[in-house]
Amino acid sequence: MPLSPSHPTAVSVPELRAALKGRVIAPEDAGYDQARTVFYGGFDRRPAAIVRAADAAEVAQVVSLAGATGLELAVRSGGHSSAGHSTTQGGIVLDLADMHALEIDAERRTAWAQTGLTAGQYTAAASAYGLATGFGDTGSVGIGGLTLGGGVGFLVRKHGLTIDDLLAAEVVTADGQLLRTDAESHPDLFWAIRGGGGNFGVATRLQLRLHQLDQIVGGMLLLPAAPAVIAGLVAEAEAAPEELSVIANVMPAPPMPFVPEEQHGQLVVLVLLAYAGPAEAGQRAIAPLRALATPIADMVRPMPYPELFLPEEGDYHPTAVGHTMFVDTIDHAVAETIVDHLQASDATMRVAQLRVLGGAMARVPAQATAFAHRDSRIMVNLAAFYDGPADQAVRQAWVDDFAAALRQDDSGAYVNFLGDEGQARVRQAYPGSTWDRLMAIKARYDPTNLFRLNQNIPPA
């Protein structure tokens, strides 16, 4: 049933409830506070309604309603946006969490996945067939937001970005139509959603390629945070076979049971790695990393791929500032800068995360998708937790200063790690002709900028 607004700028909850099978959660409902909570703390927004759409038709109804009322529309898959884009003050949250069907075709090695699935749910289900698609490093992140922005994870060097495994998608566009898009149908839309984020519509289902992946050699390796270790680690990770992808976090050691107590709070390199190939070759590939220093802890072993996702606390909502960037090199001097800045801060959690790229990701031409940073060599994500507004300003200044000290020639940024940082930063995610092309496609599929609560690309 089409939903017509009872008032141009209001949403009628009873009308919504009558029209939809999915749950509609309003401010007076018991579950409202939980339903409006997103992963990051600090976004205390009160939507007029949170709609848990039951299917693509209901997504279309909600999109049309948002268009007709002019109410701000927040689209939420896993709720991990660090910019707070998946919640809204006074608008409608379209929450896809109840759309989590997954159809795996093990023979063809493809999956049709509804976008309410998390990376962890998808990965666990695919692993039952000895198959995997690469997402990020955290199980609770939604496949919706992660995939549309690119998707950089533990298989990035072996299989590329998540979008490099995207075969097709179903997208509800601003006019309420459900379009199927792939390389042949609406190819402009298919190009744009591979990196362009939620600007072009609501992706309700994604068809993804699966790879054979029974086991990996992987897990956590904790090394002392000496500049020589950091620079050596990056050099070894770059020289390693593409089966190996490495995410290194230079940070104070968390008080985990396997970390000796005297190390708690000391700067360490917490390396998360995955070798997607035979175990013996994996051990050989990882040996140079282990040889960089006597490991503080070494949990790297053959394991099923889903075990790489660390367990997460249910009610964990950190407040954090961050900065994402790319660098070309982390030599001894850069590593020293990293250690010095981390030592100079007393934030309870502070990190320089280093992700060595290349491999399959770099073989896709820069113009082939809306993710243009194919030649970028190392992603650096800086972050610090804060406690209250005064502390936020201090931590932000530290992050800004740190980023300035690390800046090299690569001025790009990865859209999925951007906060609410303004249009100049969005332009860094979409450089040159990528931006122009995205604006033109935006004008075609969302001329009124209905989908604006995102790293926004204005219609041309």
Ligand SMILES: Cc1cc2nc3c(=O)[nH]c(=O)nc-3n(C[C@H](O)[C@H](O)[C@H](O)COP(=O)(O)OP(=O)(O)OC[C@H]3O[C@@H](n4cnc5c(N)ncnc54)[C@H](O)[C@@H]3O)c2cc1C
């Ligand atoms: C702890 C943590 C770890 C992370 N690790 C990684 C990582 O390893 N690799 C990586 O690449 N990224 C990583 N990210 C970043 C992550 O990819 C982005 O935050 C992403 O936007 C989260 O997707 P989501 O669906 O959970 O978020 P949401 O907050 O639900 O969505 C974010 C935005 O994406 C858009 N969107 C979401 N779903 C849809 C949809 N179905 N249709 C249209 N638009 C949609 C909307 O604009 C929405 O505002 C991480 C984030 C966190 C918090």
